[in-house]
Amino acid sequence: MNSPLNSDSAHWDAVYQKHGNAAGLPAGVSWYRPHLERSLHWIEQLTAGDTAARIIDVGTGESTLADDLLARGYRALELLDLSATALAHLRARLEARFGGAACADVSWRAGDVTQLALPESGFDVWHDRAVLHFLTDPTQRAAYVAQAMRCVRPGGHLIIATFAPDGPPRCSQRDVMRYSEAELAALFAPGFEAVASEREIHTTPTGTQQAFQILIARRR
C-alpha cells in the first residue's frame, strides 16, 4: 500500500465485504464470471504461452483471472485494486488453492491505478476488465492512459474491456463511460496501436445481458 486510496475505496470495500469472502467467489456481483474466457484467450495469445510474462490485472477485485493464470503456470502477476478487502480475500483464496510458493512472485497493490507508483516498462500485458469505464473524469482518464504508457514495455499489450455503447449506463451504483470500438482505440492512440477488438455479451449472475467492448492494443 504505497499510495493513498481514493475516496471510492470505502464503497468497493463494502461491496466485497458483502459479496466476497476468502473461501469462495464473489458470485453475487453483476460482473462475476466463473472464468474470464476472452481475457485468458488474449493473454495466452499475446504472450505466446510464455509463462514468465509479467502481467498486471488492474482492478482485479476477486475475479478468477489470477486463479486461471496461476493454474496455467503464469507466476509474475501484479494484482492491483482500490479495495484492500478484495485483495485480502483474493490472496487468501489463491494461497489456499495454490500454496504460498506458487504465489511468491505475485505482487499485491492496494490503491488507485491512476495514482500508484508502478514500475516503468514493468509489464508485458496490462489487463483491465470493467475498471476504466468508472473513470468519468477526463483528468483521471488522462492519468490512466499516462500510467499505461509508462508501465507497459514497448511491444507489450493492453487488454481493456469496458461497457459498449449499448451496455448499461451505471454499475455498482456508479455512472460509467461507454465506449465504441473507435472511441476505445482513440483513447490510447497514438501511444498504443489497436491490433484487435471484439464485443462480448456478459450474462450477469441474475441473467441480465451486458454488452462489453474489448480492445487489444500494442505499445509502440
Ligand SMILES: C[S@@+](CC[C@H](N)C(=O)[O-])C[C@H]1O[C@@H](n2cnc3c(N)ncnc32)[C@H](O)[C@@H]1O
Ligand atoms: C466491476 S469490478 C471488476 C473486477 C474485476 N476486474 C472483474 O472483472 O471481476 C471493478 C473493480 O475495479 C476496482 N476499482 C475501481 N476504481 C479503481 C481505481 N481507480 N483503481 C484501482 N481499482 C479500481 C474496484 O475496487 C473493483 O474491484
